[in-house]
Amino acid sequence: MVTFVGVFAHPDDEAYGIAGSVGLHADDPDFRFVLVHATDGAAGDIRPGFPATRETLGAIRRAEDEAGWRAAGRVPDRHEWLGHPDGKVADVPFTDLVDGIWSVLEAERPSVVCTFGPDGIFGHPDHVAVGAATDAAFARGVADGGPGFRRLVHGVIPQSVFERWNAQRAALGLWVFDPTVIYHMRGVPDETIDIEVDTRPVTDRTIAGLLEHRSQHHVIFDTPLDLDRLRRVVTREWHTIAWPPQERGRPRLTDLFAGLDDETGERTAYGS
Structure with a gap:
């Protein structure tokens, strides 16, 4: 049994970060998928004409996320909503944030955990805080000497892909990302990419899941929606391995779980 835990800030964060990798393993009876959200996205944008209010958006986004995984064909075996305030996760006492994530990781003893890296992909303070707290919770698992905690990965965008x-x-006349601006996408150096997953076999599953996030279509997609371009965008997922320490220059792995048995590292040396 391989247990995989994804820890994210908002509903839809994972829909374009791990959905393809999960889809590739959707029919594997030895694959357990656990999803953790720090918030319900209640402070997100409400697009004009969408039937939501500030009071109802969180519940709507939770339902959209659950519908997204049904559409993608692989609902989580466990889905935890930690209930932190959307847009203010960075203000939550760090120990409280870590403790909530650790409560799930301790019970599950996952083989692989995925979260945000220090860049948060978009520089979003909620993303950055959730990533840092997940790293700290994972470190507890490494240090306690028990089973699991074989690999910690950060979802990222390679700089060459970003460019x-x-x-x-720019060629299509769309606005472009400025990585110095908060909430804009940013890349990481290509040489830091440890895993590149070809998700083309499950592209339709990934898109079906994304389309269920109806309240956030104006945030997730360009207008008008270009499905052909979207299909090209979701054909790959990239990750850096934050644990165990990696030698740079090694060939990229092609799956989140590839090579687990080949990795070594002192379990007490997390972060070294």
Whole structure:
């Protein structure tokens, strides 16, 4: 049995970060999928004409997320909503944030955990805080000497891909990302990428899941929606391995769980 835990800030964060990888393992009876959300996204944008209020948006986004995983064909075996305030996760006492994530990780003893890296992909303070707290919770698992906690990964965008996407956006007359601005996408150096997953076999599943996040279509997608371009965007997922320490220059792995048995590292040396 391989247990995989994804820890994210908002509903829909994971829909374009791990949905393809989960889809590739959807029919594996030895695959357990656990999803953790720090918030319900209640402070998100409400697009004009969408039937939601500030009071109802959180419940709507929770339902959209659950519908998204049904559409993608693999609902989580366990789905935890930690109930922190959307947009204010960075204000939550760090120990409280870590403790909530650790309560799930301690019970599940996962083989692999995925979260945000220090860049938060979009520089979003909620993303950055959740990533840092997940790293700290994972470190507890490494240090206690028990089972699991074989690999910690951060979802990222390679710099070369970021630049290519931005060039394409400019050519299409779309606004481009400025990585110095909060909430804008940013890349990481290509040489830090440890895992590149080809998710083309499950592209339709990934898109079906994304489309269920109806309240956030104006945030997730460009207008008008170009499904052909979206299919190209979701054909890959990239990750850096935060644990165990990696040698740079090694060939990229092609799956979140590839090579687990080949990795070594002192369990007490987390973060070294």
